[in-house]
Amino acid sequence: MDDAIDNFIFHLRAERNLAKNSVQAYSRDLASFAECVQDKAPSEIAPDDITAFMAQQLDEGISSRSLARKLSAIRGLFKFLRVSGDIKRDPTKLVDSPRYGKRIPEVLTLDEVESLLAAPDRSVPEGLRDHAMLETLYATGLRVSELVNLQQRELDTRAGIVRVVGKGGKQRIVPVGQMALEALDSYVSTARGTLLASSGGPGSTPYLFVTRRGGPMTRQNFWKRLMGYVEKCEIEKDVSPHKLRHSFATHLLERGADLRILQTMLGHADIGTTQIYTHVAQARLKQLHVDFHPRA
Template identity: 35%
Template sequence: MFTSRANVLGKMSRASVVNRAIHADKRMVHAMHESQRIDSRNRPSTQLRQREATAMNVNLPIVERFLSYLIDERAFSPYTSRCYGLDLRQFVEFLEGDLKITVDMKNELAACEAAQAKKPAPKSITASILLCDVERIRGFLVRLAEQSYSPATMARKIATLRSFHKWLEKRTFTSTNPMTLIRTPKQARRLPKAITVDEVERLLSAPDDTDLLGARDRAILETLYSTGIRVSEVVAINRADLNESNECIIIRGKGRRERLVPLGAHALKSLRHYIDMLDGELHAAGLGASADGALFVNKHGSRLSSRSVRRKVAKYLVKVGLDPDISPHTIRHSFATHLLNNGADLRAVQELLGHQSLSSTQVYTHLAQSKMRTDYDKAHPRAEAS
């Protein structure tokens, strides 16, 4: 009999030597979050990215206030807030070198308070940020371009600076916003990548659901494709969110917005199978469910992370011989494309995906070319030769 949660769920980690080797080989396939969408051909070196992430160990006081605002008032996720923080740390590092000054946190805090009180502030980076002009910001962007950052990454960093300076102006730290003179670079419009229904079927059948690990992974894959939810949303699901009688699930999306999403029969069956197996193992050991109510848990009984899900997907892609660059977000793209190909209403797909703007969903109409061509051939009187 098992004596601890780790022992109960330890069975989930007993993969074969072959699978462990595959996992090691592919563990970093999706380490970069898909929302950054960096062009791999223009991606900065590993050393450069590490230097960017460790530029400063802490944020400036004024930046900390901004990040708290993002979480508390804008309902940003902790992950997104951290990304904004890293972008601003990199900007501060640039200012340090450009202005030949060193961060002094005591001066930083004093400058932050003095700026809002409209009193003279000691010389510090915070004061320099507040007085930063458009030319200095352009210098920062030139530096990024010289380091071969992709247009997508440049656009994200510009968005961070734009949001930060807008906040500074609204909070009366500054009276002008230099970002109003900075344009976001145009990006080539890339269509979302989708895989075929047959490829989806191959991926969904990859896990061996006769054991707890495989049952969990099968349930995750089925849920991703059945609902089209984001990987961050699937790991946030709690047991209480699942409504088996109504065959639906509560999803918490961006901005902490909740939506009700239907579950297909295959996904519901996989979820029931996984929960039954997990409860059976825990009951045998005299243990209860996850303390925080998580639906998908790791071998220690804690909530599964987004990175873990990406690694699982990468492992099963290799197992069935599919492109390892496919990600959980590709499954989301495929969900939307397959619905539209089969006649789903665009507004309904928008609601299912949790898009605030219809324009975000409309990009999938470009992928639904097969249905578009079929409809054209059927409807247009001169579509086909007589």
Template identity: 40%
Template sequence: MNETDNLLGQFLAHIGVERGLAKSTVSAYEADVKKYLGWLSSRGVDDLNTVTAHDVEDYVAALDKAGESARSKARRLASVHAFHKFALMQQVVDDDVSARVKAPKAAGHLPDVLSIDEVSRLLDAAAMGGSSDPVVLRDKALLEFMYATGCRVSEATGADLNDIDFDERVVVLTGKGSKQRLVPLGEYALKALQRYIAEGRPELEAKAKGAKERRAIFLNKRGRRISRQSVWEVVKAAGERAHIDKPLHPHTLRHSFATHLIQGGADVRTVQELLGHASVTTTQIYTHVSPETLIETYLTAHPRAR
């Protein structure tokens, strides 16, 4: 019997005797932990001290790929949490890496996502036929920026001019907990930003009373840093002009960004980094298959579909 098997025996005795859990509950814990340890072993991980939070996240992702329900995944992860917590209590490990991994939420519905055509219509609508009005230039740049980076609305409103490197075509976004990440900027977003900063922003900045706003990229009509509410209004107005009848809010562009990347072949880990998610399990929701893709694949692949 190796050290991990011995620890599992102690864990089961602990929950069965000291915690007084029912035999059926102990058996469920045993099955869950054995499944987890077997999965780790298949990856060449046999020492709990070498397990990382990423390993636990990948295990949850594997359960998702296997088609397990949200309730089943939550139960299995609860068993993993209890086992790692016991290992820490027994001083077998120095850190409970599983504590940083949360069970994926059981989504009642998939996030609102625009098709690529709908995004194009939205961005074209924001341009108002190529108007040179400074507010229109801002709105076009703002929406191109949000779709190009998948940023949160707070990251867009908080973005500063010196966060953009036009030569390297990247932007530094500051997310939750003041964590920063580097995200590429596509050609469309770069051109829209360059035109807005050169032609539109100076006019908006000049409208400020008192000290000028020298840092913020996106300014409101009074020359101050744009607010979250104003971004909502920009998205809503562009959606109405584009005749998009889906629910529209700033996060719709973030959802669409992630979904289109994954549909285009990007791996979940990369999308996780681009979105600034702390856990890959949060990003897993974007791996859903659209009904249209599902039907097309079925008709193409099933031998008796036609």
């Protein structure tokens, strides 16, 4: 089983060109499955082995959504083995997926967003950088991995766009608003060079958002800094970089943005993924009606 998983992971990374985070998620999910079935070879796995694994996971408190993700990884593995001729039958064909309802993501209000964007101290280089990152994140709806991997050449300030390399190496063009462009200009023209002064200067790295160590900002470091700004603003919500992406999408839809255009900006392969934001917008409108209509 370990060899089969290794071959599948190599296929995901080298042939399907999946993002690093996706490959790591597949590896973790399949490792837990391999531990459950122990020494059984892939050809010996039966549907009962998979349902037993699912039951074990539920007993350990895993959510239905996480369990569905694990089952998707297992299905992918056995489909790969079936196509490559390593097994004659796919045991996942007789296993039902767990049912779960669509979870509507919580978003920030406009006031909360404004407060968060204003939180960094723009009198220091790190603050100018963080302000530019937050403005860009909210202006474009990028994933945090896409944000930290942005390179200078992918930002076109004259056209007001960024060229983003998303999941699976797919590229898309996303517009950047005027306020984010101004924040980016302030950061690039002053703070970026200062941050890289001891590491070879502005041309020493192609990455747009950098640290004093000379390398790109990491997801983990940005998350920690974001948490500091959330605490500073006293926002009583579970805020993450992804929540700014949710807020970007919801606020656009509330103001009449076309769903297909939003799908393109977010880099969703399936329109069904984008449609969750219509539910968010509807739920928020209903709550506004309850809060402010005199006969609600």
